[in-house]
Amino acid sequence: MTITYFGYGSLVNASTVPAGAEIIPGRLSGWVREWRFCGMWENGQGRCALSVRRQPGAEIWGVMTREQPSRMGALEKRESRYEKISEIAQDFRCEAEKKPGPDDLFLFKATLENERWGCQVHPILQTYLDCVLAGFFQIWGEAGIRHFLQTTDGWHVPVLNDRSTPHYPRAVRLERDLEALIDDMLEPLNLTYVDPT
Template sequence: MTITYFGYGSLVNIDTIPANAEVTPGKLSGWLREWRVCGQGEDGQGRCALTVRQEDGAEIWGVMAREPRTQLADLERREQRYVKVEAVGVSFRCEALQQPGPEDLFLFQAAPEHLRWGCDQHPILQSYLDCVLAGFFRTWGEAGIDHFLDTTDGWHVPVLQDRARPHYPRKITLDPDLAELIDDKLRAHGIDYRKVKD
């Protein structure tokens, strides 16, 4: 028995999901990403994460991941600020074969109590954004980073520069060249950076 879900943010980065997950890149029609999930980490740091909303004519890249059903509880704990949206397979197209996803394909969308735009108290963590963009780069190269920036709403939300002392629990270490590329792309996109307070 397995579960199959669509990842559109940190779940795209295979370093953050179980090694036994089967991952297939693809596109989801009728949905758009946004920086609109707010909460607080175990360290007390407020943070803003990604969610999706339905949007006619929109399309986002992501991955279809299949895992053993025994791992569902761990996945749901990870996505504790979200609710499952079932049966999105009809909107998914596998990149390689242009086939729709399975009927039981689901995604995670912000739970109503956490659905609000990020702000000074709930910034985007640079360590989280690094993880997301590294996943997109691994799968689609530089075009993946560009696509993510262009198909995500909420870039008015400030980014907390926590790369040196990450608050994100699934932090990764970027290759220096990739870190420079990401920083250049974000600066060109007009990102509002905030320094970590000592």
């Protein structure tokens, strides 16, 4: 018996899930990502993270992850400001086998309380964005980064450049070449950057 969920953001990055978890790349139809999750963290830092919404005709890449049931408590704590959405199995297709997900497949979506666009008070953390894009690069290379940028709404949300002093608890160290690639691919979006205080 396992728990099985679809990751579309930081959960795509294998370094943010426990060793031994089974990660299966796939595609989820009828959904789109968006920078529409806001919250204040323990250190008083407001930040914006990813959520999803249903959108007919859309498709996002991500991963189906299987973990032991004993991990559910830790997973729910990590995603405590999200709600579990089930009945998505038929929306998912494994890349390798083109099969749908198991009936118990679920994803995490922002709760109504936290569901709003990011802003100056709740910016995207650069280290969170780096972690997400590094995960997509690990699996799909440059095509993964490009797909993420094209299928995520809300690039008007400001970005806090916290690379020198990471605020994101699961920040990853990027190789220089990958950091440069990410910066080059973000440039056409004309993002608004906020300096850390």
